Amino acid sequence: MRVWVDASVLIGLDLAGEVRVLKELLGRVSVTPEVTREVRTGRESQALRSAFGDWIEIVRLRGDRRRWEALGLGPGEASLFLTPRRDRLVLDDAPARTVAEAEGRDYVGLLGLLIAGVDRKVLAPARARSLLRRLVESGFRVSADLQGEVLRDFGEP
């Protein structure tokens, strides 16, 4: 069973300088060629570049993703719904989560994953807080109510 990651998750973590946290939490993860194209724009970090083919595997899938694109998803997200139904997905974008829910997929968002990492002591709370701050600074804002909840879970007084 594979864990598939959406492009925004990788881009956000890369901008925060913490793409490796995915490996620490999940080990090997998979991406589709569509996700790879969205991530590898030439502006990604060396850390992310070298992760491809190492702990990030690119897996080609067959199928027509247009059905999902018609629901407002990008090519990368749409391609994730061509994965085997028992596989797991990491995605945060609201439209993609709606589709995942409707399709009965096993999915989590990055924030839930990070909190679980803190709970299991795989991730230090201070590092998680710093990661969240850098995520927000690089354009991946968190809604006010979520941010309060996440920071509490990251041990902020």
Place this chain on the structure above:
Amino acid sequence: MSLGICLIMAAGPGVDTNVAGHHSVHAVSPVASIRQEAQPLQPREVAAFHIASGSFRWSAVVPMIPSAGSIASPRAASSTSSRPARAAISRVASCVATPFRAAFHATGGDRLIYMAFHYIVMKNLQVRIEDEDIDALDALAEDMRSTRSEVARHALGEGMRKLRMEKALSRYLNLEFSLARAAQFAGVTIREMAEAASARGIPYFRYSVEELRRDRERAAGWLKG
């Protein structure tokens, strides 16, 4: 030594011979480009260059193969019935023939070139605008040492980009688009779209606290080890 130039008009994938759109065009000197690409003179190498010519935009791909004969003068072997297109091909053929000859003499000249022109014929659009906008266009054209048409085309292109970004942000805000789809619609990268959305105060992570708690429980079972 032989030198031949055969101009073969070809509509590329997705390029209709009568429809504007698609290719981005860079005004690159064909001589410089051909010199650069032709230096190694390997069979079947491909040189690519782009020409902006009047109301036509050209994107040419030039595979070079060892000479198998010669064609004395440029000609347009066109598969299109479009008269303006054929005329334009002939014009471009005349324009590029001399530089090509020079370039290929400089590099040995022992090659037959097939040029596949992907061209875009621009359509005419009539728009009524205010006098002061015309004056502003003319002033800008003079300042940019360009033509009124070029400046208007440039302004339209820039305006379209901004409008697409606005539309993308609006759909993203309303959850009609994901970030990636919004980026695709606006013609920018996901990173750039995230920055644009953030600048408008639109959060990326915007699901409920209940969903977050559910994610947390589910993710606990996913962690390695």
